[in-house]
Amino acid sequence: MDATLGRGMPTSTRHEHGLRLDVSKQLGTFTLDVDLALPTHGVSAFFGASGSGKTSLLRLIAGLDRPDKGIIQIGERCLVDTSRSHFLPPHRRRVGVVFQEARLFPHYRVRGNLTYGMPASARLRFDPIVDLLGIGDLLDRMPGMLSGGEARRVSIGRALLTDPELLLMDEPLTGLDGPRKQELLRYILSLTRDLEIPIVYISHDPKEISAIADHLVLIDNGTIAASDSLDRVLNRIDLTAQVGGFDAASVLDTRVASHDREYALTHLDLGDDQTLVVPHIEAQVGARCRVRVPVRDVALALSETAQSSYRNHLDAVIKQVGTLQDNPTSIELLLCVGGHHLRARLTRKSYDELGLRQGMPVKALIRCVAFDMRH
Ligand SMILES: Nc1ncnc2c1ncn2[C@@H]1O[C@H](COP(=O)(O)OP(=O)(O)OP(=O)(O)O)[C@@H](O)[C@H]1O
Known part of the structure; x- marks a missing residue:
């Protein structure tokens, strides 16, 4: 078609x-x-x-x-x-x-x-x-x-x-x-x-x-x-x-950067030399691709974690910190990643233990599954 x-x-x-x-x-x-x-x-x-x-x-x-x-x-x-x-x-x-x-x-x-x-x-x-x-x-x-x-x-x-x-x-x-x-x-x-x-x-x-x-x-x-x-x-x-x-999610408009045929993965360009790895998408390099990343699929770390099952370790900066009235357990974060914004939700306890603050650089860890997309 x-x-x-x-x-x-x-x-x-x-x-x-x-x-x-x-x-x-x-x-x-x-x-x-x-x-x-x-x-x-x-x-x-x-x-x-x-x-x-x-x-x-x-x-x-x-x-x-x-x-x-x-x-x-x-x-x-x-x-x-x-x-x-x-x-x-x-x-x-x-x-x-x-x-x-x-x-x-x-x-x-x-x-x-x-x-x-x-x-x-x-x-x-x-x-x-x-x-x-x-x-x-x-x-x-x-x-x-x-x-x-x-x-x-x-x-x-x-x-x-x-x-x-x-x-x-x-x-x-x-x-x-x-x-x-x-x-x-x-x-x-x-x-x-x-x-x-x-x-x-x-x-x-x-x-x-x-x-x-x-x-x-x-x-x-x-x-x-x-x-x-x-x-x-x-x-x-x-x-x-x-x-x-x-379900609190971010939608990112990206482009296909490359394919990894051996592992059936696709790399999406997020700008600023950052790429997001997702399950293989049948689309040409350069094609526009939209992905939806639920907040529950994003975790944060203070530095590069050597071994992790999270496929994506992206450089991010905390842009905004907020709370939800009906959820005293969690902290809502808005991150800048490449040329995009990405939401994350952490427990208040993790947030305090990691000493996170607005403006701090962090690593955003994103699973390579659970992406909805159009291209
Ligand atoms: N002709 C009408 N007379 C009286 N009330 C009406 C009339 N038409 C719509 N309403 C009321 O206006 C409100 C909005 O209805 P509308 O159908 O626009 O909602 P909707 O957002 O499209 O809902 P849904 O997603 O269920 O289709 C409802 O409370 C409905 O009962």
């Missing part, structure tokens, strides 16, 4: 628009009150507890609901401005929506589902999108003859072929079994790599978000608790409770 969408695409399909919204809406007793600006590129994930307002927000962006008050813009284009009673209907927003369920037209073949409502401007994109989603062999099938994962891919293709400036995906992997989920996740990942429009991605699943998101928006009871790059949000010790499901 090496289809391309960005390369060879007409430059007129490249978009430079970010989403900006400042809205409020009352839904029964629930109040949504959101002021948010999202990057012009990449995947922004909405993460929050059930009932925190993720889908309600998505519906406002798609135009399926109206805010009581506020504005919504994509770049300079105004979708909603309640102060002048401006409300662009969904079909004129150039916002593609992929719902949890595929919602295909049952009496149209896949090809008809894909081309329904497709503007002339999107015709050149048909073949690259079909290739990218691996649905070329399905074009003559009826929706009833598709597996759950195939139907989702078709619905993603249909959303993309409306030539959107923004793609909204509401838990697109929900309800699929393990292998189908992984397969669709791989398609979505290649799409995010090649696509040049921003994506808003709703998910409950921290692992999915760690793999896919560039930007993370934490939604808490109808308001925005944080909105920043994924690594910066995950590295904020004060947000540990809100991102609890992520």
Whole structure:
């Protein structure tokens, strides 16, 4: 699967628009009150507890609901401005929506589902999108003859072929079994790599978000608790409770430096001549690779330990020290390693016994297992 969408695409399909919204809406007793600006590129994930307002927000962006008050813009284009009673209907927003369920037209073949409502401007994109989603062999099938994962891919293709400036995906992997989920996740990942429009991605699943998101928006009871790059949000010790499901982990964007075929290991470049050794990854040297390192897989030492089963002994500096309200046993640390930040959690006792302090150089010991990754 090496289809391309960005390369060879007409430059007129490249978009430079970010989403900006400042809205409020009352839904029964629930109040949504959101002021948010999202990057012009990449995947922004909405993460929050059930009932925190993720889908309600998505519906406002798609135009399926109206805010009581506020504005919504994509770049300079105004979708909603309640102060002048401006409300662009969904079909004129150039916002593609992929719902949890595929919602295909049952009496149209896949090809008809894909081309329904497709503007002339999107015709050149048909073949690259079909290739990218691996649905070329399905074009003559009826929706009833598709597996759950195939139907989702078709619905993603249909959303993309409306030539959107923004793609909204509401838990697109929900309800699929393990292998189908992984397969669709791989398609979505290649799409995010090649696509040049921003994506808003709703998910409950921290692992999915760690793999896919560039930007993370934490939604808490109808308001925005944080909105920043994924690594910066995950590295904020004060947000540990809100991102609890992520199991306190750092996400590092690295590149493949080399492979050790004999031991089936891959070396990832962390910058500053530091490399991280992980189980073999089937990716070319130089390829981008994201790894997730849970705090429990990081230990600290004051100097190089000669013998250790920890594969990685990295030079680190303690950048920040914090505690968690509900965990009096542990100390939370943020380390600088190469050009990256890495979280670690030690017992307070170890911290005191080692005499650790902010600004101190240490060795970060990281196991070479338990990495989640995308590349
Ligand atoms: N039309 C409505 N009328 C009244 N309350 C509503 C309406 N729509 C949503 N709500 C309430 O608004 C809150 C936010 O719901 P929303 O579906 O946006 O949450 P969510 O974060 O997407 O949840 P989940 O992760 O479970 O899908 C919930 O308390 C819900 O009951």
